Amino acid sequence: MKWLASMSLGGAVLALFAAITSLAIGWTYLGTKAQIELAVRRAEAQQLMEIFPRDTHDNELVDDTFVLEAETPLLGLRAERQGYRVRKDQRVVGVILPATARDGYSGDIRALIGVRSDGSIAGVRVVAHKETPGLGDKVDLRKSRWILGFNERSLGNPAISEWTVSKDGGAFDQFTGATVTPRAVTLATRRALEYAELHRADLFEIPGDNP
Amino acid sequence: MSHPSYSQLTLNGLWKNNPALVQLLGLCPLLAVTASTVNALGLATATLFVLIVSNTAVSLIRNVVSDTIRLPVFVMIIAAAVTITELLMQAFSYELYQILGIFLPLITTNCIILGRADAFARKNPLPAALYDGLIMGLGFGLVLLLLGAIRELLGTGALFADMQLLFGPEAEQWRWQIFAVDYPFLVAILPPGAFLVTGCLIALKNYIDLSLQRGAHAEAELKEVGSKRVRVTGTVS
Numbered sequence: 001m002k003w004l005a006s007m008s009l010g011g012a013v014l015a016l017f018a019a020i021t022s023l024a025i026g027w028t029y030l031g032t033k034a035q036i037e038l039a040v041r042r043a044e045a046q047q048l049m050e051i052f053p054r055d056t057h058d059n060e061l062v063d064d065t066f067v068l069e070a071e072t073p074l075l076g077l078r079a080e081r082q083g084y085r086v087r088k089d090q091r092v093v094g095v096i097l098p099a100t101a102r103d104g105y106s107g108d109i110r111a112l113i114g115v116r117s118d119g120s121i122a123g124v125r126v127v128a129h130k131e132t133p134g135l136g137d138k139v140d141l142r143k144s145r146w147i148l149g150f151n152e153r154s155l156g157n158p159a160i161s162e163w164t165v166s167k168d169g170g171a172f173d174q175f176t177g178a179t180v181t182p183r184a185v186t187l188a189t190r191r192a193l194e195y196a197e198l199h200r201a202d203l204f205e206i207p208g209d210n211p
Numbered sequence: 212m213s214h215p216s217y218s219q220l221t222l223n224g225l226w227k228n229n230p231a232l233v234q235l236l237g238l239c240p241l242l243a244v245t246a247s248t249v250n251a252l253g254l255a256t257a258t259l260f261v262l263i264v265s266n267t268a269v270s271l272i273r274n275v276v277s278d279t280i281r282l283p284v285f286v287m288i289i290a291a292a293v294t295i296t297e298l299l300m301q302a303f304s305y306e307l308y309q310i311l312g313i314f315l316p317l318i319t320t321n322c323i324i325l326g327r328a329d330a331f332a333r334k335n336p337l338p339a340a341l342y343d344g345l346i347m348g349l350g351f352g353l354v355l356l357l358l359g360a361i362r363e364l365l366g367t368g369a370l371f372a373d374m375q376l377l378f379g380p381e382a383e384q385w386r387w388q389i390f391a392v393d394y395p396f397l398v399a400i401l402p403p404g405a406f407l408v409t410g411c412l413i414a415l416k417n418y419i420d421l422s423l424q425r426g427a428h429a430e431a432e433l434k435e436v437g438s439k440r441v442r443v444t445g446t447v448s
Contacts, residue, residue, distance in 0.1 A: 006279075
């Protein structure tokens with residue numbers, strides 16, 4: 001039974017190393033968790049200002065939030081997230097909605113979508129993705145200006161049937177070598193607009209419901 | 212294998228047996244992230260750190276782990292070191308973490324790391340293994356930096372842009388516009404540029420080696436020493 005002994009020994013050593021390495025990772029995870037959350041939030045705050053620059057509002061965007069439940073229809077969120085209200089002179093002039101596209105090429109694509117009170121897009125930014133570098137990552141503004149093509153668009157512009165990439169007969173270009181990623185982002189943007197339309201009174205605090 | 216001296220290790224890692232230019236290991240991240248100096252520096256630092264940690268750990272356990280299970284154990288150690296690096300970078304340099312993207316976790320599969328663990332660290336005492344990790348990491352990192360700098364210069368006419376991603380806000384001033392470009396030489400930044408520049412660097416290194424050799428013994432014939440794999444640009448000892 002020599003083989004059994006050597007196998008058990010090997011197994012035991014492997015298990016031991018699995019335990020040690022898992023402990024090391026777990027310890028680092030716990031140690032960096034708070035800092036990572038802070039870093040992600042700071043990056044998000046910076047992107048909010050890109051969508052609605054300083055002169056469009058007079059409130060602190062990061063503090064003026066509302067809760068969006070996980071699994072909110074049309075937004076695709078996996079966990080509870082925050083939306084942001086953009087105010088000027090006490091009126092809500094726009095909202096920034098988080099949206100998650102689950103049909104990216106590799107994993108979720110998380111985006112922020114800024115919608116003005118007239119239903120037009122102020123800006124779309126991808127905040128987290130795992131798309132192929134050099135191909136799909138052109139949805140990121142640092143790599144390409146593609147995402148700016150959504151600015152000023154709305155649900156009627158283009159018509160709803162054209163709210164997709166041009167390969168599917170839509171109005172938005174895909175990039176060479178990557179269709180899945182831009183399609184996912186375009187459709188997520190469209191769904192977010194539909195969400196904003198559906199919850200218009202609530203999101204923009206249309207007078208009548210409010211004191 | 213006799214224990215090589217530190218000067219031999221230095222020469223090997225930085226020049227004679229350079230992981231990027233001679234062994235051609237880790238080409239995938241090498242080519243993909245060297246579009247700018249700051250990206251190259253980020254990946255170089257991460258790789259260096261992982262290489263040192265894995266070499267150290269492997270050397271420490273070299274008498275505990277039997278030959279049959281050594282590879283899974285090494286891979287586990289490397290994967291843990293990479294995951295820890297990823298978490299740290301996410302915490303302290305979030306934007307760079309986003310730029311490096313998939314190539315950060317892919318360090319796990321960088322052959323340099325497993326290669327040095329299996330070929331060197333498991334047969335050598337701790338100080339030598341640690342030093343080998345440091346030097347091999349530097350050798351790889353320097354080539355990354357050189358590639359990044361050349362490609363950034365050719366592609367944008369500037370050097371050290373976006374350094375604030377690594378060094379904080381003051382580093383934003385470090386950007387050094389060397390010549391103005393109206394039309395950036397895009398190919399240098401795109402993947403083909405990586406191949407072209409790497410090829411030129413390898414050719415340059417071989418040229419220097421050849422002229423040194425010619426100088427040393429005027430008409431002595433070139434001898435092939437050591438084994439030669441298909442995908443290397445020199446002899447690997």
